[in-house]
Amino acid sequence: MNTADIIIVGGGVMGSSTAYSLRKNGFEGSILVFEKDSTYEYSSTARSAGGFRQLYSTAINIQLSRYSLQVYKDFAETMALNGERAEIDFKQRGYLFLATESMIPYFEKQLTKQHHYGVPSELLSPQELLSIIPELEISDLAGGLYCHEDGYLDPYSVMQAYRKNAQALGVEYISGEIMSLLTERDRITGVRLADGTIYSSRIVVNCAGAWGAALSEAIGMPVPVVPLKRQMYVFDPSEHLEKKLPLTIDPTGVYFRHEGEKVVTGFSDDCKPGIDFTWKRSSFEKLWPILAHRVPNFEKLKLESGWAGLYDFNTQDQNAIIGEHPQMKGYFMALGFSGHGMQQAPGVGQGLAELICKGGYETIDLTPLRVERFAENDLVLEDAIV
Numbered sequence: 001m002n003t004a005d006i007i008i009v010g011g012g013v014m015g016s017s018t019a020y021s022l023r024k025n026g027f028e029g030s031i032l033v034f035e036k037d038s039t040y041e042y043s044s045t046a047r048s049a050g051g052f053r054q055l056y057s058t059a060i061n062i063q064l065s066r067y068s069l070q071v072y073k074d075f076a077e078t079m080a081l082n083g084e085r086a087e088i089d090f091k092q093r094g095y096l097f098l099a100t101e102s103m104i105p106y107f108e109k110q111l112t113k114q115h116h117y118g119v120p121s122e123l124l125s126p127q128e129l130l131s132i133i134p135e136l137e138i139s140d141l142a143g144g145l146y147c148h149e150d151g152y153l154d155p156y157s158v159m160q161a162y163r164k165n166a167q168a169l170g171v172e173y174i175s176g177e178i179m180s181l182l183t184e185r186d187r188i189t190g191v192r193l194a195d196g197t198i199y200s201s202r203i204v205v206n207c208a209g210a211w212g213a214a215l216s217e218a219i220g221m222p223v224p225v226v227p228l229k230r231q232m233y234v235f236d237p238s239e240h241l242e243k244k245l246p247l248t249i250d251p252t253g254v255y256f257r258h259e260g261e262k263v264v265t266g267f268s269d270d271c272k273p274g275i276d277f278t279w280k281r282s283s284f285e286k287l288w289p290i291l292a293h294r295v296p297n298f299e300k301l302k303l304e305s306g307w308a309g310l311y312d313f314n315t316q317d318q319n320a321i322i323g324e325h326p327q328m329k330g331y332f333m334a335l336g337f338s339g340h341g342m343q344q345a346p347g348v349g350q351g352l353a354e355l356i357c358k359g360g361y362e363t364i365d366l367t368p369l370r371v372e373r374f375a376e377n378d379l380v381l382e383d384a385i386v
Contacts, residue, residue, distance in 0.1 A: 005029030007191055007201040009178050009215065012045040013155065014334050014341055015207035016162035017349030023169035025353040032199065036177035042277060044209045047309025048155040048342050049232060049266060051247045053095040054119040055147055057110045057383040060368045062117045064347040067364055069149060071346035079161045081168060086161035088153045094246030095150035096132065101142040103251065106383055110145065121147040134242045135297050152247050152257055155342045181219050188330040203356060206333040210310035213335060221325050224374060225336040226273035228313040231306060232266040233284050234259060238300035249386055254290045262304065265291060268386065279308045313338050317379040322348060322369040323355060332356065339386060
């Protein structure tokens, strides 16, 4: 009979961070991680924009990013394996929310909260914005919220480093699709694979991202999470910029950053929930006028490529759902990140490991993100959603 002490569903950055953290927190039992996409071609991790920020409005999100910042700054050394550094190309070029006049009071409120937790964010004037992006069109801007510590990194490299380190610590990865979670009364008992094989375990951690909610709903434990397509585009501006860009969010919601000499851009456009990886070149037509207005260098450009990935989108408050399900013993989850997963993976993995190994949170109290907050009407309302 196939058994394990812990089964993790999903071997992306969240599942791999959790597996690694379990070992680092002293868990010595058997850990199996199931990943249906062995190449990670369609993994949300690999298709992430790679942004990292501390510019949030809620304490829990700021704390998670603050913790993850220290992890990512030291990642290459601390996650080195057999003398090989774990390079993740973390470029701390900053994160910048551009603001119209009506947005400034909200950013001032966020600034106070961020400073309380040690984030060195700044509210810049329009003229100060030009010191960061000299070509920026500022005539319709009142300023911007900026943090120089933030930036962007390579999500695939982060995930692979967590996976390799977890494997080096004895975690086993299995290529296979989990079709259903298995339960008996109010306890999780294991998983069933697509080929019918059953693996038994008294602890199952659902880190299946955009596919995770369907697994949970099938055992009568629904969560307000849907798969939602997000498209990204890579273009080459005809006239290059004087400085490398921070990850910049226009007041319209369009964001852009450098990728080498090229620019990556995207927008949270309206899509129907569902598993959909089709990329439409024509959709860029909605972004181009906004980009051309904000940075005149982008008026002439060559659209080179792009891709579509999936958010595991929390429809209630767009924040993560973390912890043991109150109605199903042994069933843990980390779902619903709504685009924040890469930024929060180190802190979430550590928190879940503490909860499973020690029975409670020690590093960061993740209780605000508990499953039962929806039934209790105690939502985590985040203003800074991208």
